[in-house]
Amino acid sequence: MGRAPCCSKVGLHRGPWTPREDTLLTKYIQAHGEGHWRSLPKKAGLLRCGKSCRLRWMNYLRPDIKRGNITPDEDDLIIRLHSLLGNRWSLIAGRLPGRTDNEIKNYWNTHLSKRLRSQGTDPNTHRKLSEPVLVQETKRKKNTKNSKGNVKKKKQQTVNKSKTDRDQVEQEIFRPKVHLPKPIRVTTSFSKIRRNDSFECNTTSGTSSSQEIREAGFDVPWSNFKEGVGFLVDDDDDGDHEHDHLVSGSDFECQSQVPTQQDGTLEKLYEEYLQLLKTEDHDQVELDSFAESLFV
């Protein structure tokens, strides 16, 4: 297993993407779709390795990406999911429409873990620390100016420029915008749930793992496993959530490709999980052990 880096990197561009590269990549994917990352750069006229292209697309150029302004609700959800799933960022991202694993990982490392610590919670175990660690979440936060405001402006300008073209093309396609999970590979393996598992519900594709989980019985209900959480639908497609509303996973055509129950055991597990959540002051240990039981 494992392999050498995906390309020799000889003569390939690295570092920040230019608007021109973004445009090339976006247009190519609009025309030909995602996938075949290894051969994509050559075909798209990019001097990048496939990995870099994929990352750029997944984390930045996809039309359904939301950037910044993580809401308190999202905060809360990230923390809850992290307490259950640990550093399975892609899995967590799968529950936050429009958010990428990279963004959530960064956000966790730079904001949430500090905040939890300052509140006396161990960000790794989500258990109370003996004494709260007095850590300022961020010194710069008190400044109303965006901490990286200037940077962001600069970068945002770049991004927006390239995004404008995309938006014109995509708007028609993605309105009303339903933040479906990112496209992922489908496999037929039923074997086990791995680190990159995702609960996302996808009408056209799914990771092996999300599929596995659906196959394992979490088809629709799991998508709502946090009370009040479902898919965010951005009615006005304005990037914020002023008019967004939550849609129950059952409102979508979330299809398992195989019967969702194998023996009903997992359905019981799910019920058990719901009960744990409903309990006002459920024991974190119970939740932990429950989550662990899903991944063994």
Next chain:
DNA sequence: AATGTATTCAACCGCAGTCAA
């Protein structure tokens, strides 16, 4: 104003799972 330190986050790296030959 200059310098040092802290913070943020896009991008990279290496590993691992899956598939197909």
Next chain:
DNA sequence: ATTGACTGCGGTTGAATACAT
């Protein structure tokens, strides 16, 4: 069963910037 290619993931890095002194 083996092997190489492809893809996706989490951890890490480093440039850019903000903040503090």
